[in-house]
Amino acid sequence: MERFEQPPEDLFGMDPQEAKAYIAAHLASLKLTEKKRAELEADLAKWTGRIELARNKGAEDLALEAEKVAERLRADLAKLQAEAAELRSQIDIMQRQLPALKARERTVDPDLLEQELLMAAGRMPGDEAAAETERNLAKLEKEAQANAALEALKARLVGKADTAGVADSSSHFDGGGQADSGADTANAGHRDSSGGDTGNFADQEVTP
Incomplete structure (x- = not known):
């Protein structure tokens, strides 16, 4: 059976403060990715200029070596651009979930929340009430036994x-x-x- 994994942009189970911190971490990753992308773009522009310079000078062998470097830079740049696009999409989705989280926090139903927590723990609603009743009955039985022993004494x-x-x-x-x-x-x-x-x-x- 395939294990279900929660998507990284899903804020289910978080309160607004946790969600904001989670989004802030994604924003920091996006900023770092954008910085690396800008550096790669600058490197690619530099090596592209070297390719043209080598060919203008008739140094085809140098032009070919510069082309290999430029090709690697283009591949790395494409990966960073894809990562940045995915981060921006996730951040956009998460930011649109914030209002619903804030509204849920204001209108949270304690009974419903308790039922959800019990179900998450593998128990059904009502089990806790039954356990409480059993504890109370056991307490009464213990008190009755103590009273009987006292009367006998x-x-x-x-x-x-x-x-x-x-x-x-x-x-x-x-x-x-x-x-x-x-x-x-x-x-x-x-x-x-x-x-x-x-x-x-x-x-x-x-x-x-």
Whole structure:
């Protein structure tokens, strides 16, 4: 498949400032070409005069050598003239495109420009919106997972606090029961001791 190349005089994709700089470069090339063309024309005129001079003097051999030089100068001059003509044509075409570029810059549609850039990058319009939606959904999913993990942590902490409270209550009740039992045992012992003394006293009174 043959590769498409943009013509040198096509300013598509440039803004007015870039286009002006591009045209200025072509103008500089044209000026240099015109300078070389003028120098070749002067050289050709000089060697043409030498040819006539040599023939007038009867020096045909010199005239032939001068004719060879003049022929080369004519060939070089023809190339420069063709180059200059092509440059002038390209510059004329580019200068006629400048008003359209300026108008396009003033009325550029951002949405259309974005679509053109996406298509140039190998993507279709809407792909970027779909990618943005996917990023937003992924963000929401990540936030939901983080919230769920936080709630689970809170639930574990609350469960540990409830378990610790139950353990404290059981310890309190067990200690109180043991204290009450000890008190009851001490009271019973006291009563037995009192009863024993009373019995002995009664026996002493009854004996004659």
